Amino acid sequence: MDSFSSFFDSSNRNGWSYESLKNFRQISPVVQTHLKKVYLTLCCALVASAVGVCLDLAWHIGGLLTMMGCMGCIFWVFSVPQYEEKKRLSILMGSSLLQGASIGPLIDLVLQVDPSILISAFVGTAIAFACFSVAAMLAKRREYLYLGGLLSSGLSILFWLQLASSIFGGSAAMFKFELYFGLLLFVGYMVVDTQKIIESAHLGDLDYVKHALTLFSDFVAVFVRILVILLKNSSEKEKKKKEEELKCFTGTLVKYFCTNL
Structure with missing residues (x-):
């Protein structure tokens, strides 16, 4: 948090500057170069995922098979030696494409309800991802690593809750x-x-393919949940609007019959 306080102190004294955002003194040049490759690969994976979504919208290929194919490609990435860089990148892009096809039916539903939800979900996810990534980079090294155990426990709880919901x-x-x-x-x-x-x-x-895959999984997980939340809220608003219109219509009918009888 010291890096955050120094950032805000410098912005208070000298005004906001672009150089203050580039103050990653705790990160060596080698690691900075590695992070650039990670985020560039992540952007390519997101583009491949968007292509997968388009393929599903056109031919409805998304489903259980694409999800299983995506999982298979993920295991394949980890089994290929690190020096076979091009092959691992190709597998990662294939995995991303299949992941996009797998969430294609959900996006198709969103487009039928309200296309603006899709844009809002993606922009919201991108902003959250950028903010939390920068926060992790500016923070002290290892400052947030202790949260890994808590998050793993929470993920285990979520898994058992979903399993119980599917059974009972x-x-x-x-x-x-x-x-x-x-x-x-x-x-x-x-x-x-x-x-x-x-x-x-x-x-x-410095395995940037593996690291990009990790961040891609986080991005998709957050994006899908934000998308479902916005879709759910939009459906509830639409339902309330229809109920209010029905009440208004019923009230108008009652007034009409009361005045004409």
């Missing part, structure tokens, strides 16, 4: 809790995974 049936309140609790967990993972990547790079682990 879940309520609307349980679904809402799982949705918001999962969003909180994966936002936390954005911070923790960013610091893990930085720390691993300091220790010599």
Whole structure:
């Protein structure tokens, strides 16, 4: 947090400057170069995922098979030696494309309800991702790594809750809790995974493909949950609007019959 306080102190004295945002003194040049490659690969993975979404919208290929293919590609990335860089990148792009196709049906539903929800969800996820990533970079090294254990415990709780809901049936309140609790967990993972990547790079682990895959998984997990939350809120608003219109119409009919009888 000292880096945050120094950032705000400098902005109070000298005004906001672009140079103050580039104050990553705790990160060595080698690690900074590694992070650039990680985020560039992440952007390419997001583009591949968008292509997968378009393929699903055109031919409806998304489903269980694409999800299983995505998981298979993820395991394949980890099994290929690190020196086979091009092959691992190709597998990562394939995994991202299949991931996009897997969430294609959800995005198709959102487009039918309100296309602006999709833009809001993506922009919101991108802003959250950028803010929490910068926070992790500006913070002291290893400052947020202790949260990893808490997040792992929370993820385990979420898994057992979802398993119980699938077996015994879940309520609307349980679904809402799982949705918001999962969003909180994966936002936390954005911070923790960013610091893990930085720390691993300091220790010599410069596997940018693996690190980009980790951040891509966090991004998609947050994006899907924000998308569902916005879709749910939009449906509830539409339902309330229809109920109010029905009440207004019923009231008008009652007044009409009362005045004409």
